[in-house]
Amino acid sequence: MLDAIGQVLPLAVVVALSPAPIIAIIVVLLGADAGRRGTALLAGRVLGVVLVVAVFTLFAEAIVLLGMPPLLEAILQLVVGLVLAIVGVRKLVRRSATTTSPRWMTSLEGISAGRAFWFAVVLSIANPKELAMGAATGLVIGGLIPEPGPALAVALVYTVIAVLGVAAPLVTVAVMRERAAPVLTAIRGWLERNNAVLMAILLLVFGAILLGQGVSGLA
Structure with a gap:
C-alpha cells in the first residue's frame, strides 16, 4: 500500500495545483451566496475525482483478472506520459500574453449552487x-492492491490531496470572511495571467512522472 501511495501522491499534488478548478472556486467565492455555492462546487469536485479513479481502478482490476500482460499498464503510462509532455511543450511554446478571462470563468460569477456542483x-x-x-491513479490502485480496504485507503489519500486546491480557498473564506476577498482577487488575477505557463509546467511534470513509472514498469 505504501508503494501505491508513493506513486499516486505526486499525481494528486499535480491535480491539486491545476489552475482551472482553483480559478473556478475563487470566482464563485467572490460572488453572492459564496458559502453554499462554494460548498456545492467542492462536493462536485470530490465526486468527479472519485468517479474517474473508481472507473480506472475497476479497469485495472479487470486487466489483472483477465490475465492480460502486466506490461500493459506500463505501456499505457508511457503513452499518456509522452502525450502530456508533448502537450506541455506546445503550451509553453504557444503561450499568449492575453489577460482576457475565458467565457467559462465569467459564466461562473452568477452560477447557482446546483450548476456549480455539476460544473465541478x-x-x-x-x-x-x-x-x-485520475486514470493513472486508478491503474496504480487497481494494479497493485487487490484488497478492497487498502485500495479504498489509497484512493482516499489521493482524493483528499487532489481536492485541496478547491478546498483551501473555501476554508480561507470561512476563516477570514470579508478579509479574504482582496487575497482571492489577487490570486485569481495571477492565475489568469500565468495559467498557460502553470498548466504547461504541470503537464511536463506529470508527463515526466508517468514516463518514469512506465520505464520502471517495463524494467
Whole structure:
C-alpha cells in the first residue's frame, strides 16, 4: 500500500495545483451566496475525482483478472506520459500574453449552487488532463492492491490531496470572511495571467512522472 501511495501522491499534488478548478472556486467565492455555492462546487469536485479513479481502478482490476500482460499498464503510462509532455511543450511554446478571462470563468460569477456542483463534476471527468491524472491513479490502485480496504485507503489519500486546491480557498473564506476577498482577487488575477505557463509546467511534470513509472514498469 505504501508503494501505491508513493506513486499516486505526486499525481494528486499535480491535480491539486491545476489552475482551472482553483480559478473556478475563487470566482464563485467572490460572488453572492459564496458559502453554499462554494460548498456545492467542492462536493462536485470530490465526486468527479472519485468517479474517474473508481472507473480506472475497476479497469485495472479487470486487466489483472483477465490475465492480460502486466506490461500493459506500463505501456499505457508511457503513452499518456509522452502525450502530456508533448502537450506541455506546445503550451509553453504557444503561450499568449492575453489577460482576457475565458467565457467559462465569467459564466461562473452568477452560477447557482446546483450548476456549480455539476460544473465541478464535468471539469473533473471531461478535462483530458484531469482524466489522464485520475486514470493513472486508478491503474496504480487497481494494479497493485487487490484488497478492497487498502485500495479504498489509497484512493482516499489521493482524493483528499487532489481536492485541496478547491478546498483551501473555501476554508480561507470561512476563516477570514470579508478579509479574504482582496487575497482571492489577487490570486485569481495571477492565475489568469500565468495559467498557460502553470498548466504547461504541470503537464511536463506529470508527463515526466508517468514516463518514469512506465520505464520502471517495463524494467
